[in-house]
Structures are given as structure tokens and as C-alpha cells.
Amino acid sequence: MPELRKDPVIGRWVIIATERAKRPSQYHKQVEERKGGFCPFCPGNEKSTPPEVLSYRAPNTLKDQEGWWLRVVPNKFPALQIEGPLRRSGEGMYDRMTGFGEHEVLIESPNHDHSYADLQVEHIQEIIWALRDRCVELRKDSRMKYIMVFKNWGREAGASLEHPHTQIIALPIVPKRVQEELSGAGKYYDYKERCVFCDMISQEVADSDRIVTENDSFISFMPFASRFPYETWIVPKEHTSFFNDIQKNQVTDLSSIMRTIFSLIKEGLDDPAYNFMIHNTPFDETGNTPFYHWHMEIIPKLTKVAGFEWGTGFYINPASPEEAVKHMRDVMRRAGKTDRSQTAAKLAMIH
């Protein structure tokens, strides 16, 4: 079973997941071995994953058989496991916890090659509904404190399987990075009595030179203090602390803006690897917390994190967000468009 261990200096927990272990010589080979080989996520191979916990599928087709267009399964090599108790223990000065939690994989479509940049807007809507359904379901387990929805696309971004998938991890603790964000946003709220993310949206709209695109419900911009070149956020315009509370019209608009942004990343940056993460409120919060605002952060993997960043937590970004946005606007312009709100439709045409 995976184990959680706490760093005694800065208090950061790590997951030691030895079920995923490799011999040292295997680290380099990881992806080459899989390329062109057997894919456990392709239709027909349903039995090679654990039984599905959710699927959207054609009428009269059976669970764990073909006929689905979207499928959620537990991760076969989970970073955390739902079985067994949540137990803390000490070992001298060190602290451990059992690796309790849930790790699920959403297989985005039966197509081995298509991800968000290539899927129909309607299909992305279904993915968002399925992610929300799982978040709502997992929140019912009172032992869970936080949920992270994320995607690793491409080897450089840590993907170990090619078939497009998005992942969901539910955790028994609120992770350090999230605590920092909540604490920072909380301090801002104490001082200003306004949500820091709502204020960012206002200033981005006023400054305008970091906005990539927007629609009725969402705005996408490259943050002022971007850590990475072309780091891009998608933020709901209306203050909402929980991703779980997303409304139907927001699902439509999120799907459309995701389609635009991921197409831009593919077209404008030569189809790089990327990660995205949905930053959400911990489960303990009830109602619409006034100081936190859920959002999606997207990081194309164009540079490497180097020693200076590891040592200081300080990032060196070789591209200002203002310059990066200019490039993305050029890409949109070249795709034959003048009206920002129609980016998705227009970009769709160039495929």
C-alpha cells in the first residue's frame, strides 16, 4: 500500500508509491516501450482496466464492454488507495500516514489520438459533466478533504500512457500548495474584503494585454507573475468557490474556451506537452466561500525546471506574459479571425 511521509523541515507530505516502482534502467525507456504497443484505454481492451465507475455509452451496451464514448475507471497503479484505514504513526522524529485516497482516470474518448484540442465542443461538455459527477460523488466520503482534477499530456508532462485521459485524485488532507493559496487569498480578503481572483479579473480586463480570450462565463489570461512561458489560466467570471457547483451554461462556455485554448497551444506552440490542474476549494468549506475562486491553470512544458527553481521556489520565466499573449493573438489572427469570441469556431475550421 502506498505510504505518506512528512518532510520534518518544511512539513511537506510526499507519497511513496512503490507499486509504481521501476528498476533504475527502466526510467529512461518508459514511453518508447508503449509507443505503438497495446493500449489498455482503447475500445476492446476494457478488461485491462479495473471495472468502470462511470461511463457514457450507447443504449443497450454493457458495462466494461465497447459502446462508450467516455469512461471513468480506478487507476490500476494508484498513487493512493481507498481500501484500508487512514492511520498516522511516528518513527523516531519522522511521521507517516497510510496512503489512503482515491485515484481515478477519465478516458476522454475512444479515439487514441484526440484530446481537448481535437474533440468536438459537445464532447468536451460531456467530459466536464463527468468530472463534476465524480467530484460530487467523491465528496460524499467524509474522510476526503480535497480533490484535484488534472491532466498530463505528453511524456514531458509526466504522461505514462498516450491515450488521452484526465485524472482525479481525492485526498484525506488539504495539500500544502492549496493551503498556501487559501491562506494567501484569505489574507487578501481580510484586508480588502474582496476576492483576490475577482480583483485579478477586473485588473486583467482593464489592462487587457494579458487576456487571451473570453466568453460570457469565462476569461482566459496569462497571469501577471507567470512562472512559465505561455502559462494560461481559465477563470469563471462569476465568483464561485467550488468547481462542483458549475452551472449548465458555464459547462457550455468552459467547454468552448477550453477548446480554444488547447487548440491555440497545439497550433501556436507546436503541440507541446502540457499539464492542467483545476484548483478547487477543500471539501470542508460549505457554501460559496467569499475568498476563494476555483480556476484552471494550464502549463505548456516549454522549459525545464532547473536547480535554481528547485532550490529557491523562485521561477525564471524567459517570456513575459504580455509577449506570449501577442503571439497567441497572432496565431488567432492567422487562423482567419478578427472576433475574439468566435475563436473556437474559427480555430476548429483550420483542422
Add this chain to the structure above:
Amino acid sequence: MPELRKDPVIGRWVIIATERAKRPSQYHKQVEERKGGFCPFCPGNEKSTPPEVLSYRAPNTLKDQEGWWLRVVPNKFPALQIEGPLRRSGEGMYDRMTGFGEHEVLIESPNHDHSYADLQVEHIQEIIWALRDRCVELRKDSRMKYIMVFKNWGREAGASLEHPHTQIIALPIVPKRVQEELSGAGKYYDYKERCVFCDMISQEVADSDRIVTENDSFISFMPFASRFPYETWIVPKEHTSFFNDIQKNQVTDLSSIMRTIFSLIKEGLDDPAYNFMIHNTPFDETGNTPFYHWHMEIIPKLTKVAGFEWGTGFYINPASPEEAVKHMRDVMRRAGKTDRSQTAAKLAMIH
């Protein structure tokens, strides 16, 4: 001039260094272009770097000409610049600071291919002395608050030039990651009245299953809560908060243990990319701070940081340090040795 910008949510500063900017299509090509091409760090090309600030060279040879065996130069594309004032300003809700600081490169030897795993122990001693000399020199500038010594080896670790080099960055602020470490170590000290690193050394010696090797002045172990497979620390046995205060016998022992560890990483892990960082006390501290303990952290790049890690600050490590140490001990054993303290010498023989 580079610019520092502060994230308004979690208060993390980033460096926007547009002098290092590329067109989007250049990110992928980065290293291929340089391979086999012109090397600004090789002997004979001294004029292609800024003038040297330190060199160890043969008698009667001239500055910025051949004859050196170790050379320190300012970085031609610095993340931070020493010219110009340190100025803070606001832009609406956002905060900026001029990108003030010093960024130097230590060219480890005239040999384009040899790094710590291949150099003679005596040569590594000279490198350590040179690093210390520069740290002492840079500390004299009262505007500087912190210094980070680090190395990026290999493209995966963020190295943009092949020729082995170690970097030094002096900063006008104490970075967030370092503040967290100081604050964590400070809390431990308040509670226990002992240094957390000294306590770690005691427990590692007692447990013994995470120790890679040791000598009179240094111990090397894989930390209990390792973030990455084969993450390895080198820690001075005697409590010392400042790297700058390193003693002559410690330089000898550090050089020898570095030679062993980097040889083990090269031999045992198939010469992977890696980063190392020297974690040091901020310049403001005077004397031997009782709660902080300088040390070196080494991270071989065997896995990718993925979305879950970016989103949560939580690391998933697929190899327990205990298993990883076993593998390294096997490598030592295969290199024909039984006595840990002689690892360096024995490993040197297998080259």
C-alpha cells in the same frame, strides 16, 4: 533588464527575464542546435564570455586567455543584473521589483565532457574553494540577502550549455522556499532546542538503511520523505549554518563524497540529468545560527513532475529511499568494494 513580479495569491516572486526569450518554435530545438557546435566555455573561446571574475590558472598566463583550469564569469544572459537600482513599484494590485542581483557561472574545467563524476578529487576541491571564494565576495554587497549555488547537468535538468558548469545567483530577497525551510527549522528548534538537521543525522545513523556513504566530515543519505527517486543529500556532520564557513578538512571530505555520489549516480542510474543545490543560511544571519544547517540536495531527473505535483505541491515518488539505497550499495559492491569509506577511490578505479 529582468523584472521581478509577485504572485498576488501566494506571494511567490518570479523573474521575468526576457533577455533570455525565444520564439515559440525555438523551445524544442534548444539543445540540438548547440550539440557539437561552438562552445563558449571551451579553452580558446574566452572572449565569448564576459570578462572573468576569478580563475585558477598557470603562472604567467593572462586573464581571459588560455591557461586556466577553472574559471568564473558573469552569466552572459543573466536572470538578474547587478547594474541599476533595486526599486519596488506597484501596478494596480500587482507588485514589481527591478531584477537586481548577480548571476555567475563557474566553468568547472577546460574539458568539455568531464563533470564531478569524472574529475580528480583534487580538482573538485579547487571548485569548492572557488565557490566559497565567490560566496564570500558576494556577501560583501550589503544589498544581497541570499546566495544559491546550483548545477544543472543535462538537458532534462535545464542545462542549456553542455560544457560542465556550476552556477551562483545572489539575490536581493530571501526566496520563499528558503523562508519555509528556515521557518520549519526554526519551529523545530523552538520546540526541541535542537537543530532538525542534526537530529536527522542521528536518526539516519541509527536507522542506517537510508545512508549511501559517509566520511569523517560528511554523511550522504536519501531523505525519509524523498520527493524523487534517488534524491540524495550531503550534509556536514558538524553543525554549521553557513557554507561560507567551510573548513579545509571539510573541503577535502566534501570533494571526496561528491566524487563518490556523482560517480554512483552516473554508474548506477545510466548517467541521468541531475540538479544539485546548496541550501545555505541567508546573509542577514550572523554567527553560527543554531537552527539551520547548510547542506547539498541532489535530484537525478528520472521522473517528470506532473499535474498532480504542480497542483498540490505533493510529490508522488515511485521508489522508496530504502530501496534506492539498496540499489546504490549493490553498485558500490559491484565496483569491487566492501569498505564504504573507500568508495571514492574504488569507484575512481573503474573509470
